Amino acid sequence: MQPPKLYTPRLLLILSLQFIFGLGYSSFLLLPKYLTEAHGADATTIGRIMAAGPLAAVLSVPLQAAYIDRFRRHRLMLLSAVVLTSAALGFTLLHDLGWAVYALRFMQGAAFASFMATAVTLVAEITPVERLGQAVGLSGAANLVTNAIGPGLAEPIAAESSWRLVFLLSALAAALAGLGTFALGDTRVARGGVRASARVAQPLRLALLHSALVAGLGFGVVITFYQPFALALGIGEVRALFIGYTVAALGVRVVFGAWLDRFDRRLLALLAASVYPLVVFATGWLSPGWLFPLGAALGLAQGTLYPVVSALLFERSEPEARGALMAYFSGCFNLGFVLATIGLGALASQIGYRALFVVASLLTFTAVPVLATTLGKKASGTA
Numbered sequence: 001m002q003p004p005k006l007y008t009p010r011l012l013l014i015l016s017l018q019f020i021f022g023l024g025y026s027s028f029l030l031l032p033k034y035l036t037e038a039h040g041a042d043a044t045t046i047g048r049i050m051a052a053g054p055l056a057a058v059l060s061v062p063l064q065a066a067y068i069d070r071f072r073r074h075r076l077m078l079l080s081a082v083v084l085t086s087a088a089l090g091f092t093l094l095h096d097l098g099w100a101v102y103a104l105r106f107m108q109g110a111a112f113a114s115f116m117a118t119a120v121t122l123v124a125e126i127t128p129v130e131r132l133g134q135a136v137g138l139s140g141a142a143n144l145v146t147n148a149i150g151p152g153l154a155e156p157i158a159a160e161s162s163w164r165l166v167f168l169l170s171a172l173a174a175a176l177a178g179l180g181t182f183a184l185g186d187t188r189v190a191r192g193g194v195r196a197s198a199r200v201a202q203p204l205r206l207a208l209l210h211s212a213l214v215a216g217l218g219f220g221v222v223i224t225f226y227q228p229f230a231l232a233l234g235i236g237e238v239r240a241l242f243i244g245y246t247v248a249a250l251g252v253r254v255v256f257g258a259w260l261d262r263f264d265r266r267l268l269a270l271l272a273a274s275v276y277p278l279v280v281f282a283t284g285w286l287s288p289g290w291l292f293p294l295g296a297a298l299g300l301a302q303g304t305l306y307p308v309v310s311a312l313l314f315e316r317s318e319p320e321a322r323g324a325l326m327a328y329f330s331g332c333f334n335l336g337f338v339l340a341t342i343g344l345g346a347l348a349s350q351i352g353y354r355a356l357f358v359v360a361s362l363l364t365f366t367a368v369p370v371l372a373t374t375l376g377k378k379a380s381g382t383a
Helices: 009-039 043-059 061-067 073-091 099-125 129-144 146-160 163-184 193-199 203-232 240-255 257-261 265-283 291-314 319-351 353-365 367-375
Strands: none
Touching: 009 043, 009 073, 009 099, 009 129, 009 146, 009 163, 009 203, 043 061, 043 099, 043 203, 043 319, 061 319, 073 099, 073 163, 099 129, 099 163, 099 319, 129 146, 129 240, 129 291, 146 163, 146 240, 203 265, 203 291, 203 319, 203 353, 203 367, 240 291, 265 291, 265 353, 265 367, 291 319, 319 353, 353 367
16 A cells, blocks of 8 residues: 655655754754863863753753643744844854853753754644654754754864854854744644643653663763864864764665654664664774764664654654653753763763763663563553
8 A cells, every 4th residue: 555645845844944943053063172172171061061952951841841732833943943043143252151151052952952842743743643753754854964064064164264153154044944934834733732741651651761861861972072082082073973973864764764664663762772872882982083983873873763762652642742742752862961961071070081981881771671671561552
């Protein structure tokens, strides 16, 4: 039987807006390098500043879960774009690492979490359940590709011109995404978002959210601390990891996206969770020439885990609960990132970067037994 149609004008518009917004955000993936080069920040300071973004995403989860399914989607996306634009412009005026840098990073985190959670919820609403894994994968891919383009453009621009120009271009991209939300027009929204929070406490969903938490921790440790670690090893250009990450993640979600809905999603989630700790561990033995393959391995794990776990969360959920579930999923991932950058960032100053990656890999591995135990059970009708 012919699978339901996936690509529609509305889906393509949402993906385009995610891409443009992602360009505005992704240059700040090089923030650890900027903080190291421009301000001489140490690991503890870098960790705290980087954590402010995901911390904002975590703190906004109750608000998102309660209201994301009760307001017009395009208005939430517009507000998010305005906040990101303002934050990027704020970085052009930054002179020291006082309270302002934390406030700006906080604004970025809240804007990114809101925009992406709203966009993927829109994607889920307009996609047949048979194509849900592929659609969610494409939604993530629209942002993922900017993880290579953003740093790939920002690093040489910063070297040849200034970081200020990088931040101005980021603000421009975020502003364009905001303007684009007007093309989405008005859309029907559900009204039951507040009740969705009560349905999170189910074994399968808790296991999936735990996998998001430890994946966020592993991702946060690698993305944040490989940059100062690489610079300490004499590796001057660090963008190759983001390029490898993006190539692999896009390959999974775009080239092989349809296969995400043909194989057992539970097995795929378990396999992706098993790769994650290996990547984190390998980062501790970083050497010149290995940034690209390391990023590719990270992209393989994240590129599979995100759409598969999202689809598992969505596939048996009530339509009015999807926005809230996505908010919780994103919140768990960002909470892991916060734990990595604040808690483990302070630990790095004591034990060094190499030992840090070993500790983080052990914590990331906890997803494997939790998922193996839970996914082995027969799902109930509400999972």
